[in-house]
Amino acid sequence: MPKIALGAASSVSLYKACQILRGFKKAGCEVQPILTPNAARLVSPLLFSSLSGRKTIVETFDPDHEWSVAHVALAKEIDLLVIAPATANVLAKLANGIADDFLSTFYLAVEKPVLIAPAMNEAMWRHPQTRDNVSRLKARGVEFIEPEAGYLACGDSGPGRLADPEAIVAAGLSLLRRARSLAGRRILVTAGPTREAIDPVRFLSNRSSGKMGFAVAAEALRRGGDVILVSGPTGLEPPAGAEIVRVTSAAEMAAAVLDKARSAEIVVMAAAVADFTVARPAKAKIKKSAGAPALKLAPTVDILKALAGRPGRRFVVGFAAETGSLRAGARAKLKAKSLDLIVANDVAVEGRGFDSDLNQAVILDAAGGEIETPVLTKSELARRLWDIIESHAAKKR
Numbered sequence: 001m002p003k004i005a006l007g008a009a010s011s012v013s014l015y016k017a018c019q020i021l022r023g024f025k026k027a028g029c030e031v032q033p034i035l036t037p038n039a040a041r042l043v044s045p046l047l048f049s050s051l052s053g054r055k056t057i058v059e060t061f062d063p064d065h066e067w068s069v070a071h072v073a074l075a076k077e078i079d080l081l082v083i084a085p086a087t088a089n090v091l092a093k094l095a096n097g098i099a100d101d102f103l104s105t106f107y108l109a110v111e112k113p114v115l116i117a118p119a120m121n122e123a124m125w126r127h128p129q130t131r132d133n134v135s136r137l138k139a140r141g142v143e144f145i146e147p148e149a150g151y152l153a154c155g156d157s158g159p160g161r162l163a164d165p166e167a168i169v170a171a172g173l174s175l176l177r178r179a180r181s182l183a184g185r186r187i188l189v190t191a192g193p194t195r196e197a198i199d200p201v202r203f204l205s206n207r208s209s210g211k212m213g214f215a216v217a218a219e220a221l222r223r224g225g226d227v228i229l230v231s232g233p234t235g236l237e238p239p240a241g242a243e244i245v246r247v248t249s250a251a252e253m254a255a256a257v258l259d260k261a262r263s264a265e266i267v268v269m270a271a272a273v274a275d276f277t278v279a280r281p282a283k284a285k286i287k288k289s290a291g292a293p294a295l296k297l298a299p300t301v302d303i304l305k306a307l308a309g310r311p312g313r314r315f316v317v318g319f320a321a322e323t324g325s326l327r328a329g330a331r332a333k334l335k336a337k338s339l340d341l342i343v344a345n346d347v348a349v350e351g352r353g354f355d356s357d358l359n360q361a362v363i364l365d366a367a368g369g370e371i372e373t374p375v376l377t378k379s380e381l382a383r384r385l386w387d388i389i390e391s392h393a394a395k396k397r
C-alpha cells in the first residue's frame with residue numbers, strides 16, 4: 001500500500017485538504033496527515049486523524065511521537081509528500097531550507113517525490129518573492145500543481161485558488177506510478193565537462209556545469225532507477241542514492257562509460273566530452289619565459305560510437321550542444337552514432353544551456369519524430385526527457 005504524507009498549511013482552503021486526504025484513501029493509499037501549527041489553529045487535527053486513521057502530526061517536539069526522531073523516520077517510510085494547501089509562508093520556508101516546524105523540517109529529510117499545491121491571494125501568488133521561491137523549488141525537482149484562477153475567499157478574483165482536490169489526487173497518484181516507473185532498471189548518466197591537461201597546472205575544458213546531467217540522474221532516481229553517474233569535474237552535490245564515478249579527462253570518461261555501460265539498459269550521455277586532447281602534455285609546468293607553446297591536439301575516443309559497437313541492447317540518448325543549425329547538426333549526430341534519441345540545445349542563447357538553471361531543447365528520435373520543449377528548468381526538462389525515454393524504450397524492448 002503506497003504511503004503518502006499529506007502536509008497542509010493555514011490557508012483558507014484548508015478544508016479542501018480533507019477531500020484530498022479522502023481521495024488518496026479511496027485510491028488505496030495510507031495517509032499520514034501533517035498540519036502546520038497555524039493550520040491547527042484553523043481546524044482541529046482530530047478531523048484529519050479521524051479521516052486518515054493516523055494521528056495528525058503538528059509539533060516537532062511532541063513527547064507522544066511514536067518514533068525517536070519522527071521527521072527522519074517518517075521520511076524513509078513514505079513514497080510521496082504532498083503539501084496541499086501550501087501557503088506563501090511554506091513556499092518561502094521550503095525554498096530557503098528553514099526548518100522551524102514539523103512540516104518544513106520533514107521536507108528537508110524527504111528524498112522522495114514532492115508535490116505542492118499552493119493557495120493564496122492573487123497578489124501574494126504574483127509577488128516576485130513568491131515567484132522566486134516557486135522557481136527555486138521547481139529547479140530542485142519539486143512538482144507543482146498550480147493554483148486556479150477564480151473567485152478567492154478574500155473577495156479578489158484571479159490566480160491563487162487551490163487546484164481542484166480531485167486533480168491534486170490524480171497528480172499525486174500519477175507521481176506515485178512514476179516513482180516506480182524505472183524500478184529495477186540500470187541507468188548510466190554522464191555529466192559535466194572533461195579536462196585535458198596541458199601541463200600539471202593547466203588544462204583545456206569547456207563551459208559545461210554538469211547541471212543537466214545531474215538533473216537527469218536525479219529524476220531517474222526519483223523514478224526508482226539504479227543510477228550510475230559518471231561525472232567530470234563539477235562543484236555540484238551529487239544526487240543521493242546514485243553510484244558516483246568521478247573522472248577528469250575524456251580518456252577516463254570513455255573508460256568509465258564503456259565499463260559501466262556493460263550492465264546498463266539505458267545510457268544518457270549529457271557530459272560535454274572534449275573532442276580533442278593535448279597530444280603530449282608537458283610533465284612540468286610550462287614556463288612563461290619559454291614563450292607561447294604550440295599545442296598539438298589529438299582526437300579523443302568517440303564514446304558514443306564506441307558504445308554503439310559494443311554488444312548488448314541498450315537505449316542510448318545523446319546530447320548535442322549546437323550554436324546554429326540545431327536540428328541538422330543533431331540529426332546528423334543521431335544517425336552517425338546510432339542513437340535512439342538526441343537532445344539538441346542551442347548553447348549560444350543567453351541565459352540558457354551552460355551553467356544556467358534553464359534550458360530549452362529539441363528532442364529528436366531515430367524515426368524522424370521531434371519534440372520541441374519550451375524554456376524549462378533543467379529538472380523539468382529532465383522529467384520531460386524521461387517521459388519520452390520511457391515511452392520510446394518500451395517500444396524498443
Ligand SMILES: Cc1cc2nc3c(=O)[nH]c(=O)nc-3n(C[C@H](O)[C@H](O)[C@H](O)COP(=O)(O)O)c2cc1C
Nearest residue numbers: 009010011012036038039087088089090119120121
Ligand atoms: C483565515 C486565514 C486564511 C488564510 N489564507 C491564506 C492562504 O490561502 N494562503 C496563504 O499563503 N496565507 C494565508 N493566510 C495567512 C497565513 O495563515 C499566514 O501567513 C501564516 O503565518 C502561515 O503559516 P503556515 O504556513 O505555517 O501555516 C491566511 C490566514 C488566515 C487567518
